Amino acid sequence: xxxxxxxxxxxxxxxxxxxxxxxxxxxxxxxxxxxxxxxxxxxxxxxxxxxxxxxxxxxxxxxxxxxxxxxxxxxxxxxxxxxxxxxxxxxxxxxxxxxxxxxxxxxxxxxxxxxx
Amino acid sequence: xxxxxxxxxxxxxxxxxxxxxxxxxxxxxxxxxxxxxxxxxxxxxxxxxxxxxxxxxxxxxxxxxxxxxxxxxxxxxxxxxxxxxxxxxxxxxxxxxxxxxxxxxxxxxxxxxxx
Numbered sequence: 321x322x323x324x325x326x327x328x329x330x331x332x333x334x335x336x337x338x339x340x341x342x343x344x345x346x347x348x349x350x351x352x353x354x355x356x357x358x359x360x361x362x363x364x365x366x367x368x369x370x371x372x373x374x375x376x377x378x379x380x381x382x383x384x385x386x387x388x389x390x391x392x393x394x395x396x397x398x399x400x401x402x403x404x405x406x407x408x409x410x411x412x413x414x415x416x417x418x419x420x421x422x423x424x425x426x427x428x429x430x431x432x433x434x435x436x
Numbered sequence: 437x438x439x440x441x442x443x444x445x446x447x448x449x450x451x452x453x454x455x456x457x458x459x460x461x462x463x464x465x466x467x468x469x470x471x472x473x474x475x476x477x478x479x480x481x482x483x484x485x486x487x488x489x490x491x492x493x494x495x496x497x498x499x500x501x502x503x504x505x506x507x508x509x510x511x512x513x514x515x516x517x518x519x520x521x522x523x524x525x526x527x528x529x530x531x532x533x534x535x536x537x538x539x540x541x542x543x544x545x546x547x548x549x550x551x
Contacts (some may be wrong), residue, residue, distance in 0.1 A: 324479065326479075328471060351537055353538070355539075361540040361543070362482070362541050362542065362543050362544070363526060363528075363539075363544075364541070365538055365539060365540070368537055368538055376538055392450045411480065413480075413495050413537060413539075424482045424485070425482065425537050425539070426479075427472075427479035427480040427481070428479050429477065429479040430479060431504050
């Protein structure tokens with residue numbers, strides 16, 4: 321089965337530093353997503369991306385966050401100035417087409433971000 | 437606004453016993469419903485989904501779920517669990533006109549299967 325790949329699996333950073341989390345979605349997929357899960361809490365939607373622009377974002381996704389698809393394969397999440405409360409597991413996901421019953425969302429295995 | 441409630445944070449069961457993981461949702465509009473599984477150190481994997489049609493949905497690994505609109509529930513069941521089913525299970529909803537990627541998740545239920 322195809323996979324969504326996320327790197328690194330663990331990232332430790334100092335508060336106030338910028339981090340970039342990287343994802344390689346499945347190659348023929350068109351819709352890309354970032355989710356996060358703070359320890360002990362729900363998995364939360366952050367942002368969706370289609371056709372090189374953000375299609376939806378949650379209240380969590382403020383000006384400190386940005387996403388980019390710099391080339392044909394990578395999809396990145398940047399946090400400009402990390403805060404302690406940004407510590408979480410970040411999941412990337414992709415889907416081929418929406419509105420199709422035979423499509424499903426594929427998730428990566430996550431990047432555990434620890435802000436010290 | 438939509439929300440998902442998974443009442444049980446942990447469910448311990450013995451191998452070969454049946455299991456039901458409960459999920460209730462709240463929404464003022466129709467929804468799509470999903471169950472995902474997360475094995476240790478892995479990403480979320482789709483078990484099954486309900487979009488429309490038959491309210492009994494069969495998924496991978498012998499799991500099934502039944503959509504009950506009147507009770508706003510989508511409970512996950514398996515008649516006989518294996519040790520390998522030990523994982524965390526997440527119920528999720530999305531609205532039917534957006535993508536299937538903007539999901540609202542429950543807090544998850546940790547299923548622990550004991551020999």
